[in-house]
Amino acid sequence: MSIPQYLRQISLKIGSDTEAIDLSELRIRFSVRRGTISTPNTADIRVYNVSAATAKKAQLKEFGRVVLQAGYAGNYGVIFDGTIKQVRRGRESQTDTYLDITAADGDSAYNWSVINMSLAAGSTAQDHLKSAVQAMEGRGVTMGDSGELSTNKLPRGKVMFGLTRDVLDNLGRTQDVSWSIQDGKMTLIPNTAYLPGEAIVVNYQTGMVGLPEQTQNGVTVRLLLNPSVKIGRLLKIDNASIQTLRLSPAPLDEAQNRLLLEQISLAADGVYKTLIADHHGDTRGNEWYTEVICVSVDATVFNTLLKNSATPGAIAEPGAVKPYG
Numbered sequence: 001m002s003i004p005q006y007l008r009q010i011s012l013k014i015g016s017d018t019e020a021i022d023l024s025e026l027r028i029r030f031s032v033r034r035g036t037i038s039t040p041n042t043a044d045i046r047v048y049n050v051s052a053a054t055a056k057k058a059q060l061k062e063f064g065r066v067v068l069q070a071g072y073a074g075n076y077g078v079i080f081d082g083t084i085k086q087v088r089r090g091r092e093s094q095t096d097t098y099l100d101i102t103a104a105d106g107d108s109a110y111n112w113s114v115i116n117m118s119l120a121a122g123s124t125a126q127d128h129l130k131s132a133v134q135a136m137e138g139r140g141v142t143m144g145d146s147g148e149l150s151t152n153k154l155p156r157g158k159v160m161f162g163l164t165r166d167v168l169d170n171l172g173r174t175q176d177v178s179w180s181i182q183d184g185k186m187t188l189i190p191n192t193a194y195l196p197g198e199a200i201v202v203n204y205q206t207g208m209v210g211l212p213e214q215t216q217n218g219v220t221v222r223l224l225l226n227p228s229v230k231i232g233r234l235l236k237i238d239n240a241s242i243q244t245l246r247l248s249p250a251p252l253d254e255a256q257n258r259l260l261l262e263q264i265s266l267a268a269d270g271v272y273k274t275l276i277a278d279h280h281g282d283t284r285g286n287e288w289y290t291e292v293i294c295v296s297v298d299a300t301v302f303n304t305l306l307k308n309s310a311t312p313g314a315i316a317e318p319g320a321v322k323p324y325g
Contacts (some may be wrong), residue, residue: 007073015059077227081183106181110137125149144185189232199234267296
């Protein structure tokens, strides 16, 4: 059953749980970028004709919390929850001023969280994850969704020292998972799995705009703004509606074409895993979309690409940097 996609709704609040500025009634333009990579998600938000008194309030400073919710009356939710990086004021015309807010999700924890801890022999990957999240809790990141990690116990003690993100990068390589911060929650998604839950049906009745297209990065599809589309969640797309990729006609590119099609093959059952979900909107304009890049849940990597690699998940051994040209 499709959800009616009409009656836009938006909420923009800046500040703490006890004291916040509500800018929801003003004209708002936003661009939110979300992905499976560990680099923090970001948002650019422009609010029009904010009074000088409001713009000077303490909440509109670096590290102030920003919560942006958007959608429709039947499908409404958080599309960004992070902290301010920069605030700028400007003028678009003789009558319209604007307040630009650049924000990031988990930016403080990603850049400055450090860990200095040692675990006794017998620790597991879950213990390492718990320790890393504890190191980030002081900067606003708590535990979110996570798949099953290995229960193998280390025969020796484990020392963790340095940036917490480096510890998580190592954990991701050894456990074959992708970690990211989603709305202040540490999220680990297995590279060979997806988040639990029913797949979101994507068609013209549920808000699909235009036709999906197969690209070198995966299947791209545009929807009317849908906050239910989350990183790692499944989408159900009719393969008959997907515009297939144009391959190189050169004979020497045949092997590369086969490899590319293996990586971005269309799912036999039309079920895809979301890798990128960007939201764009304007409360006084036409733009109100979610742009998605997704891949087949059974996409694989040729074993020949990995057999000579010493780093799990890497395509080839790192080599010397060569000059351009």
